[in-house]
Structures are given as C-alpha cells and as structure tokens.
Amino acid sequence: MTWNWQHTNWPQFIYNTEDFKEHELQFFEKAGMLNGSIQHIDQADQTLITIDLISNEAFKTSEIEGELLNRDSLQSSIRRQFGLQTDYRRVEPAEQGIAEMMVHLYRNYHTPLDKETLCLWHKMITNGRMDLKNIGTYRTHEDPMQVVSGPMGREIIHFEAPPSSRIPEEMSGFIRWFNDTERSGRKEGASLVRAAVAHLYFECIHPFEDGNGRVGRGISEKSLSQSLGRPTLIALSHIIVENKKGYYQALERNNRGLEISDWISYFCDTVLKAQDHTQQTINFIIQKGKFYKQFEGKLNERQLKVVDQIFREGVKGFKGGLSAKNYRSISGAPSATATRDLTKMVKVGALKKTGELKSTRYFLNI
Numbered sequence: 584m585t586w587n588w589q590h591t592n593w594p595q596f597i598y599n600t601e602d603f604k605e606h607e608l609q610f611f612e613k614a615g616m617l618n619g620s621i622q623h624i625d626q627a628d629q630t631l632i633t634i635d636l637i638s639n640e641a642f643k644t645s646e647i648e649g650e651l652l653n654r655d656s657l658q659s660s661i662r663r664q665f666g667l668q669t670d671y672r673r674v675e676p677a678e679q680g681i682a683e684m685m686v687h688l689y690r691n692y693h694t695p696l697d698k699e700t701l702c703l704w705h706k707m708i709t710n711g712r713m714d715l716k717n718i719g720t721y722r723t724h725e726d727p728m729q730v731v732s733g734p735m736g737r738e739i740i741h742f743e744a745p746p747s748s749r750i751p752e753e754m755s756g757f758i759r760w761f762n763d764t765e766r767s768g769r770k771e772g773a774s775l776v777r778a779a780v781a782h783l784y785f786e787c788i789h790p791f792e793d794g795n796g797r798v799g800r801g802i803s804e805k806s807l808s809q810s811l812g813r814p815t816l817i818a819l820s821h822i823i824v825e826n827k828k829g830y831y832q833a834l835e836r837n838n839r840g841l842e843i844s845d846w847i848s849y850f851c852d853t854v855l856k857a858q859d860h861t862q863q864t865i866n867f868i869i870q871k872g873k874f875y876k877q878f879e880g881k882l883n884e885r886q887l888k889v890v891d892q893i894f895r896e897g898v899k900g901f902k903g904g905l906s907a908k909n910y911r912s913i914s915g916a917p918s919a920t921a922t923r924d925l926t927k928m929v930k931v932g933a934l935k936k937t938g939e940l941k942s943t944r945y946f947l948n949i
C-alpha cells in the first residue's frame with residue numbers, strides 16, 4: 584500500500600488531541616489580541632484593514648502556485664465587493680476570481696460546507712482558464728491524479744490521489760466529517776487540529792483538476808473562523824510561502840500513513856506564526872493611518888510619493904533605509920530639491936535620520 588487513502592482504515596487519521604493543547608491555547612490567545620487591536624479602530628479603517636489582509640492572503644495563496652498576481656487589481660476587485668470606490672481599472676480574470684473566492688470565504692465562514700461552495704470556489708479561481716476540462720466540478724479524467732515535480736521524463740511522484748471515479752464518495756465523506764466536527768472540535772478544544780486534518784484530508788483526495796491547494800487552504804481558514812465565530816484573517820499563505828518547501832515536505836511525510844501528528848504539529852506552528860504576522864501587519868496599518876493623519880497637508884507631492892512607496896514595502900520596510908539616491912529616483916527630484924525635501928521631512932518629524940554623508944539613511948518616524 585503506497586498512499587493513505589489505500590488503507591483499510593482510511594480516513595481514520597491517528598493523532599492525540601492532547602498533544603496540541605498548548606498550541607490551541609496560544610491560538611485563542613493570539614486571536615483575542617488580534618481582535619482587540621482591530622476593535623480599537625474606527626469602522627471605516629476596519630474595512631480598509633480587512634481589505635488589505637484579504638488581498639495579501641489572495642496574493643500569497645496564488646504565489647504558492649507560482650502565480651504572481653497584480654496587487655492593485657486584487658485590491659481594486661476586493662474594494663468593489665465591499666462596496667467601496669475603486670479606480671475602475673480593468674481586472675484580469677485570475678485576480679477577479681481569487682478575490683471573489685476570498686471574499687466569499689470571509690462572508691460565509693459560518694455556513695456548513697457543501698459541494699456547491701467548493702465547486703463555486705473552484706469556478707472562481709479557474710476563471711478564464713481554457714486548459715481545464717472540469718471547471719466548477721470534481722475531476723472526471725481517467726489519468727492518475729498526481730503531484731509531480733521535475734523535468735518531463737524524469738518526474739518525481741510526490742503523491743497520487745484516488746481515481747476520479749472515487750471522488751464523489753470521498754468528497755461526501757469529507758464534507759460530512761467537516762460539518763460533523765464543527766461542534767465536536769470546539770467542545771474538545773481541537774480547533775487547530777480540525778483545521779490541520781481538514782487540509783491534509785482534502786489535499787489527499789485532491790478532487791479538482793487544479794486549484795486543490797488554494798481551495799484546501801480556504802477550507803482550513805473556514806475551519807479556524809468557525810472555531811472563533813468570526814473570520815480569522817490570518818496570513819496563513821504568507822507563512823507557507825516563506826517556506827514552501829517545508830509545506831510540501833510536511834504533506835509528503837504524511838500522505839502515506841494514517842498517523843499524522845507530524846503534519847498537525849507543522850500546521851499548528853504555521854498558524855501561530857501566521858497570527859503573529861497578521862498582528863504585525865495590523866500594527867503597521869494602524870501606524871500608517873496615524874502617520875498620514877499627522878502629516879496631512881504638511882508634505883508636498885514628491886514627499887508623499889516617496890512615503891507611499893516606503894509604506895508599500897510593508898512591515899519589513901525599505902531594506903536598509905531610504906538613501907538620498909532612492910529619494911531622487913522615486914520622486915524624480917534633482918539633487919538640491921531632494922536634499923531640501925529630506926531635511927524638511929526630518930525637521931517636521933516625518934523621517935528619522937541615521938548615519939552621515941554617503942551612508943545617511945532615512946526611516947519613517949513610526
């Protein structure tokens with residue numbers, strides 16, 4: 584027997600919920616802190632933060648697949664769905680699709696899982712794809728469904744999923760399990776564990792021709808949100824993408840047998856890291872909002888352009904700080920103007936300055 588689904592006891596996974604009690608506690612503690620930070624912000628800014636977090640996650644879950652989407656289009660599409668004004672740019676089908684899926688997930692996290700939802704998500708994320716036979720339906724092809732890597736002719740098979748003929752039955756079982764464990768998972772304090780099992784269980788059925796990773800990560804987020812009673816908004820895919828190899832290896836180590844403690848451990852650590860990242864992002868967004876309010880009307884167009892660019896770099900900021908050369912190239916200002924602009928920004932408290940002469944660097948004062 585090679586794969587887990589070929590075992591007689593499939594899908595009775597083996598693990599001990601007690602082993603993850605500490606992770607579960609931390610999960611709820613961190614989730615409480617995240618929620619607390621958001622509650623301090625006014626409603627309009629809460630919506631903006633939500634849009635930011637959803638669009639980051641949409642970007643990252645697609646990046647795992649190696650698909651680099653356009654961030655502005657994603658934002659624009661999500662803003663539109665939240666009823667906010669947009670720049671009316673044309674949004675390509677890929678960005679439109681994943682944005683729709685993430686917003687659907689956010690709005691409907693509490694509803695039971697069903698085939699229709701999964702197929703709808705699949706339809707959304709394969710929006711515009713011409714190369715697939717089954718869009719918005721489970722796969723039906725006769726060929727084996729394999730996860731492979733390597734060049735043609737020398738492929739390494741990392742996993743083979745059940746044949747297409749078994750998918751309807753496997754998926755009915757999965758959906759039943761997911762909905763049945765909603766309450767029991769909460770009662771047993773097994774929220775993280777349930778989300779972990781859900782992901783591996785789903786990936787090992789691999790019901791769609793493509794998009795199983797994105798749908799599977801959506802299922803885990805739904806599971807976590809159900810446990811909290813609100814959307815999680817955690818940066819799960821962001822953390823996965825930071826160590827994509829680790830994610831694939833953890834799946835690979837756990838796709839043959841039914842004892843999956845190692846996978847659950849990987850997944851719990853990943854979720855806790857994701858929560859930390861989201862907390863940092865929220866703190867950063869709050870600081871950003873405060874910064875713009877504090878310096879409203881005090882910065883000229885060039886200075887604002889540079890500030891916008893630094894904020895776009897995100898939590899980690901501008902690597903090594905902003906140099907005068909960076910300032911000139913972003914703003915297009917000649918040398919003397921750049922020096923004047925930078926000096927003024929330090930004077931009004933918008934920037935902090937470190938170093939001297941050529942090694943002078945500037946950091947946002949947040």
Ligand SMILES: Nc1ncnc2c1ncn2[C@@H]1O[C@H](COP(=O)(O)OP(=O)(O)OP(=O)(O)O)[C@@H](O)[C@H]1O
Nearest residue numbers: 647648730741742786793794795796797834835838
């Ligand atoms: N060895 C493995 N065993 C089981 N599942 C795996 C294994 N390696 C990867 N996977 C899962 O398969 C997904 C890829 O499947 P598929 O290409 O259908 O999904 P996708 O959403 O298009 O891609 P991606 O997840 O890379 O964005 C991975 O994201 C991962 O969740």
